[in-house]
Amino acid sequence: MKCPKCNGLMYTECLSDFMLVFDIWKCINCGALIDPTILKNKQELKGKNKTIYSHPVRSVA
Numbered sequence: 001m002k003c004p005k006c007n008g009l010m011y012t013e014c015l016s017d018f019m020l021v022f023d024i025w026k027c028i029n030c031g032a033l034i035d036p037t038i039l040k041n042k043q044e045l046k047g048k049n050k051t052i053y054s055h056p057v058r059s060v061a
């Protein structure tokens with residue numbers, strides 16, 4: 001997988017957020033983060049305004 005921003009090499013990184021564990025793509029060149037689930041949602045939810053390059057947001061309790 002190559003970075004859509006800089007065409008750099010990307011690798012998967014496993015993140016955990018309390019109960020949730022998920023893998024994201026991370027660019028070793030520019031540090032861009034791509035969440036596969038966001039990409040999938042973006043494809044399924046056409047017209048929805050979701051950003052690809054967002055860090056996982058932890059909601060404040």
Ligand SMILES: [Zn+2]
Pocket residue numbers: 003004005006007008027028029030031032
């Ligand atoms: Zn990049």
